[in-house]
Amino acid sequence: MDKGKISEEEKLKIEIENLSKIDSTILGKDKIHSLNSLVNKINTDYNLIKKYEDELTIDYLKHQCFRLEESILDAKTFSSENHITEKRERALDYNIKQAIKIQNEFENKLISLGDSRDKDYENELFAAFDFELDAETKLISEKTTPTSTTKKSIKKAGRPKAVVKEAKEYLKFELEENKAKFITELTNQFSKADIRIFNELMKILSNQGIITNATNKEIKESFEKALGRKPQSQQNFDKQFKAGESADSKKILKKINEIINDNTIV
Incomplete structure (x- = not known):
């Protein structure tokens, strides 16, 4: 095969990896709008990928399940720490329900493909994020003079990493x-x-x-x-x-x- 060309399988992999990426404008400060945009994007992308019954599809589904979980937690944290109107609160609830619905569909699809979400691994990622955030906050605190004020560390509402006992x-x-x-x-x-x-x-x-x-x-x-x-x-x-x-x-x-x-x- 010509080294300058790529196979159909490689083209497909690139296409799917591009679907996993998201426009940086979606990840703005407004986590409610961000969640809505993410739900719409994933729904659109899935219509393009659902015909592929292979490992690439499994990787994509797992990645999006985690992304949805992360965005839901971000949106909940955002709403709890910022004053939002009742109308936006309802929009948040609606988008969370839509995100959970997609998660359930993806989980069922994974099961039909002989796989499943690895929630323990997702928990470890959340726990790792918390650790990095704590370390970053501590570093900022150490560099701050006594007369300065710093924002309180806000942890992502992730689940703690399981410590395996006897x-x-x-x-x-x-x-x-x-x-x-x-x-x-x-x-x-x-x-x-x-x-x-x-x-x-x-x-x-x-x-x-x-x-x-x-x-x-x-x-x-x-x-x-x-x-x-x-x-x-x-x-x-x-x-x-x-x-x-x-x-x-x-x-x-x-x-x-x-x-x-x-x-x-x-």
Whole structure:
């Protein structure tokens, strides 16, 4: 192939990457207008891209889901810290609902393509932003003289990054010895089980309230480590976690109850 020419696939990738970009005028100080413009742009772009059923489409959908999430948070922060009229408040509510609607459509499309949003990764990006903002604010504060005034640091209303603890910390049992017994029995029964069975086990433990106060990321990483299992992708875990009951659900639940009853775990 002539080195001066690019393939159709490369042209498509460039086209999709250009769709991901946004005019700088949209990202103005008025976050309500910005959200409205973003919703309209993404709707228009999606009509051009939805015919492509491949990885490029998946990357685009994930990127736009995150962008919508970020813009919604920006708009909410803007409205809470600035006086806006009732009319503009209604416009904000409408645009947020439209943005969420598009997010839901994109999430369903990702599932149909065998993928999903990586919300834990999005949370990490928000947490990283907060850290950078704190560092920048601290630097400005240190350079400011005592007689000067500085604006209060405003954090993006993102969700905090999950800190993965030991698996036993997520179990509902009160006694440490019962937590240890339970993990030992899970290891004996499921350490070498198929990934699908492990994921179903985690989902059942969560649905039964045996695992509590944990994100998908915390559940996957802590129990993979506790059971000595090889790590899998977060996306694969999340996908099965969202699915309904499988043919193995009843058997796994029965085994869990046997472990609890046989070891008198309460």
